[in-house]
Amino acid sequence: xxxxxxxxxxxxxxxxxLTGSIVPRPIAFITSLHGDVLNGAPFSYFNIVxxxxxxxxxxxxxxxxxxxxxxxxITATEQFVVHMVDWDNVTQINETAANLAPHDSEVLxxxxxxxxxxxxxxxxxxxxxxxxxxxxxxHKVLGDQGTDLLIGEIVQFHFDEQVYNPDTGRINSEELQAxxxxxxxxxxxxxxVFDKARPK
Numbered sequence: 001x002x003x004x005x006x007x008x009x010x011x012x013x014x015x016x017x018l019t020g021s022i023v024p025r026p027i028a029f030i031t032s033l034h035g036d037v038l039n040g041a042p043f044s045y046f047n048i049v050x051x052x053x054x055x056x057x058x059x060x061x062x063x064x065x066x067x068x069x070x071x072x073x074i075t076a077t078e079q080f081v082v083h084m085v086d087w088d089n090v091t092q093i094n095e096t097a098a099n100l101a102p103h104d105s106e107v108l109x110x111x112x113x114x115x116x117x118x119x120x121x122x123x124x125x126x127x128x129x130x131x132x133x134x135x136x137x138x139h140k141v142l143g144d145q146g147t148d149l150l151i152g153e154i155v156q157f158h159f160d161e162q163v164y165n166p167d168t169g170r171i172n173s174e175e176l177q178a179x180x181x182x183x184x185x186x187x188x189x190x191x192x193v194f195d196k197a198r199p200k
Contacts, residue, residue, distance in 0.1 A: 024180030032073035044181035062146035083128035087177035129160035
């Protein structure tokens with residue numbers, strides 16, 4: 001086995017080791033507001049924090065110490081919307097990763113359809129089968145160059161009828177067709193699914 005000390009690596013080298021090893025990663029497409037402009041960007045440093053209350057984490061790495069638009073917008077307004085990326089919307093969502101000025105909307109660039117939220121001012125996008133309106137509850141800056149760690153509480157869920165079963169309260173993963181992030185330009189679908197009973 002190779003033993004590698006991350007402190008002896010450049011940032012890019014550690015990035016490649018992390019994104020190639022910690023796979024697959026769920027992708028959050030985040031909408032946020034900069035004034036009246038609806039910004040949107042995908043992030044794969046994202047996951048569940050808690051079910052009671054329902055909370056998610058989002059880590060956004062700064063560029064040369066400067067906050068990215070999404071982190072700046074969220075800390076300013078304390079609101080954002082998380083969308084799950086799936087097979088049907090991944091091409092449009094990928095377009096939103098373009099580097100635009102803060103006053104330009106990635107949502108409009110990708111021809112996504114804004115839709116009003118129920119409990120936050122930030123609109124979501126209609127093309128997502130799962131949408132979560134969030135209120136910022138924690139913000140912490142990590143590391144020397146700065147990574148904005150954001151914890152959001154989900155204040156409203158939205159599920160497409162084809163993925164949510166109201167009788168069981170469960171999500172149909174086959175219908176959702178979630179897409180995950182690998183390394184480089186690579187993505188993955190869920191692939192084969194198997195069950196294993198947990199020990200009692």
